Amino acid sequence: MRAARLPLLALAVAAGTAAPRVAGAAAGSIRGRVEVTREPPAPQARPSIGELSMAPPRDLPNRRRSVVYLEAAPQGAFEEHEGRAIMDQRHETFVPYVLAVTVGTTVDFTNSDRTYHNVFSLSKPRRFDLGRYATGQSKSVRFDRPGVVRVFCEIHSHMSAFILVFAHRFFATTDADGRYRIDNVPPGAYTIVAWNDGEARETRTVRMGEDGGVMEQDFVVR
Amino acid sequence: MRAAALLATALSAIAAAAGAQPSVEPRRFALGVELSAAVGPEDRGFFNYTSYEDSAQRLARLSLTAEWHLAERVALLGEVRDENLGTPRVYALYARVRPWRDRAFDVQAGLIPPVFGAFSRRRYGGDNPLIGYPLTSRGAGWRVRYPFGWGNPDPEPGLPLVNALRWDTGVQAHIGSGRFEASAALTQGTLSSPRVHDDNGGKQLSARVAWKPVVGLILGASGARGEYLSRDVIGALPPERRGHDAQQAWGVDLEYSRDRWILRSEAIWSRWQTPMLERSLGALGFTAEGRCKVLPGLYAAARLDHLGFTHIDGPAGRVSWDAPVWRTEGGLGYVPVRHVLVKVAYQHNWRDGGRVRERALLTSQLVVWF
Numbered sequence: 315m316r317a318a319r320l321p322l323l324a325l326a327v328a329a330g331t332a333a334p335r336v337a338g339a340a341a342g343s344i345r346g347r348v349e350v351t352r353e354p355p356a357p358q359a360r361p362s363i364g365e366l367s368m369a370p371p372r373d374l375p376n377r378r379r380s381v382v383y384l385e386a387a388p389q390g391a392f393e394e395h396e397g398r399a400i401m402d403q404r405h406e407t408f409v410p411y412v413l414a415v416t417v418g419t420t421v422d423f424t425n426s427d428r429t430y431h432n433v434f435s436l437s438k439p440r441r442f443d444l445g446r447y448a449t450g451q452s453k454s455v456r457f458d459r460p461g462v463v464r465v466f467c468e469i470h471s472h473m474s475a476f477i478l479v480f481a482h483r484f485f486a487t488t489d490a491d492g493r494y495r496i497d498n499v500p501p502g503a504y505t506i507v508a509w510n511d512g513e514a515r516e517t518r519t520v521r522m523g524e525d526g527g528v529m530e531q532d533f534v535v536r
Numbered sequence: 537m538r539a540a541a542l543l544a545t546a547l548s549a550i551a552a553a554a555g556a557q558p559s560v561e562p563r564r565f566a567l568g569v570e571l572s573a574a575v576g577p578e579d580r581g582f583f584n585y586t587s588y589e590d591s592a593q594r595l596a597r598l599s600l601t602a603e604w605h606l607a608e609r610v611a612l613l614g615e616v617r618d619e620n621l622g623t624p625r626v627y628a629l630y631a632r633v634r635p636w637r638d639r640a641f642d643v644q645a646g647l648i649p650p651v652f653g654a655f656s657r658r659r660y661g662g663d664n665p666l667i668g669y670p671l672t673s674r675g676a677g678w679r680v681r682y683p684f685g686w687g688n689p690d691p692e693p694g695l696p697l698v699n700a701l702r703w704d705t706g707v708q709a710h711i712g713s714g715r716f717e718a719s720a721a722l723t724q725g726t727l728s729s730p731r732v733h734d735d736n737g738g739k740q741l742s743a744r745v746a747w748k749p750v751v752g753l754i755l756g757a758s759g760a761r762g763e764y765l766s767r768d769v770i771g772a773l774p775p776e777r778r779g780h781d782a783q784q785a786w787g788v789d790l791e792y793s794r795d796r797w798i799l800r801s802e803a804i805w806s807r808w809q810t811p812m813l814e815r816s817l818g819a820l821g822f823t824a825e826g827r828c829k830v831l832p833g834l835y836a837a838a839r840l841d842h843l844g845f846t847h848i849d850g851p852a853g854r855v856s857w858d859a860p861v862w863r864t865e866g867g868l869g870y871v872p873v874r875h876v877l878v879k880v881a882y883q884h885n886w887r888d889g890g891r892v893r894e895r896a897l898l899t900s901q902l903v904v905w906f
Contacts, residue, residue, distance in 0.1 A: 356564065358564070358566040359566065360566065360568040360601070360905070361566050361567070361568045361601040361602055361603035361613060361615075362603060362613070363568075363601050363603070363613055363614075363615050363628050363649065363659075364649050364657035364658060364659065365649070365657070366642065366644065366649065366651065366657075366708065366710040366717075366719050367632075367634075367640065367642040367710045367713065367717075368609065368611070368632060368634045368642055370713065428751070429751065430751055430752055430793065434832060434833075435832070436832065436833055436871065436872075436873060436874055441832040441833065442832050443796070443829055443831075443832040443833070445794075445795035445796040445797075445829065446752060446793050446794055446795060446796075446798075447794075447795065448750075448751040448752065449751065464874075466874060
């Protein structure tokens with residue numbers, strides 16, 4: 315897999331002719347479906363050579379879940395956000411596998427397993443190491459810089475997840491059917507990106523009309 | 537290698553037969569690679585020598601591991617190692633079978649991980665916060681040459697308490713996955729001298745029980761007994777001296793981890809019956825180590841080691857039959873990116889005897905795995 319990249323998440327207002335306008339125009343929505351036709355490989359733990367028993371059963375992460383976002387956000391979209399989100403650790407899997415939040419969000423890493431977990435990240439936007447903690451406990455991390463944060467468990471090598479931190483609110487995570495919806499998009503030209511499993515899989519340019527409305531944009535990730 | 541190939545064929549047959557049961561999970565194959573390279577000064581006191589005559593302080597090791605799930609409850613596992621561009625050796629090769637789906641009972645057969653103690657089952661590069669091996673678990677005894685013990689009339693290095701650089705061949709069973717776990721194994725060699733081929737007709741029986749009273753705390757107790765002298769040596773003994781050729785060992789181990797800390801300790805008491813001596817030769821090894829993460833990707837670690845020996849009566853009076861050793865080791869580990877670990881460690885050794893009685897070593901090590 316290529317390195318996880320989300321280079322333009324941090325972009326401030328798009329400049330020049332493409333700069334979208336906000337005031338005095340109707341906002342619209344962009345919706346659609348991201349169909350993931352590729353079969354994501356199951357995460358593999360390192361061979362358990364030194365173990366004396368079979369590994370316990372564990373869940374598989376939902377790697378079909380995608381994030382659709384606007385690469386350049388409209389003016390006025392950068393309001394401060396103080397939200398909270400949860401990334402659970404359950405059956406040796408991060409749930410959800412992909413979490414999209416805005417800058418300023420605090421993520422609670424809960425542990426629902428009967429074993430220790432040790433969440434950490436060495437990603438540039440947010441390096442952290444929460445240490446080992448047991449079931450029922452939770453530790454939190456606030457994300458103050460946009461970018462892609464790759465999350466791992468130090469104890470269980472097969473556990474990994476993504477946290478996409480946006481400087482704006484024009485993004486959506488697909489549901490179980492792959493559907494998404496981004497609301498309140500002001501008129502203007504945008505680059506819309508479909509991101510799945512560590513990569514921006516497809517990028518295209520769209521234009522939201524002055525009268526708003528609903529724009530359909532479907533993606534196929536192969 | 538020929539024996540390993542035969543063993544692999546036999547294990548494949550066993551696993552294939554057991555794998556005839558319905559599978560509810562896709563078959564999968566996992567491969568792991570670990571490369572470690574340590575650069576340090578020459579270890580003139582042989583404080584860190586492995587069983588293949590290399591120092592752990594100047595060791596480049598490539599390790600390839602594989603785990604192949606033939607069915608839901610049947611797996612083949614193996615590891616091949618190469619040290620300092622020498623001949624690759626099969627370190628592990630065994631089948632793992634869980635006979636009942638709903639019971640935490642597993643059987644492993646082949647060149648298997650030891651059930652005794654805790655350190656020997658850990659990965660050397662990634663799981664060892666420092667560079668040296670604990671004194672209890674090195675690959676060979678001291679450089680002192682002994683005339684027998686390996687079925688060889690030529691003097692060879694002595695035996696370690698536990699040989700952590702080779703695994704034994706046999707069958708083991710493990711039960712439990714919660715607070716209590718127990719394991720037992722029947723193998724060809726002994727803790728000191730694991731073997732693929734049996735050289736004396738004796739078998740080692742080893743066992744370990746572990747208790748996890750709370751998450752993060754593991755208390756273990758181990759025992760082992762097996763004949764370690766080769767058939768050739770036993771045959772050369774007077775009849776009245778035969779039958780006194782066992783290594784017996786007892787061990788306790790502890791691991792406690794919480795937040796940014798991991799503390800581990802292990803003590804091993806071993807005694808070897810020696811046919812030409814009235815009393816067994818005993819040794820007590822103790823190791824305690826701690827690791828603390830100080831920043832994301834950066835940790836500090838320290839270890840204290842001691843290896844002591846029982847006394848024998850000789851011409852010079854009552855003396856320790858080998859020279860007691862103390863060691864302290866401290867260091868830092870840095871993970872710049874996932875799967876890459878850089879260690880720097882300072883090790884100080886003291887020995888109460890021998891040509892080199894004290895030796896300090898500053899060593900760095902690069903570990904890469906995926």
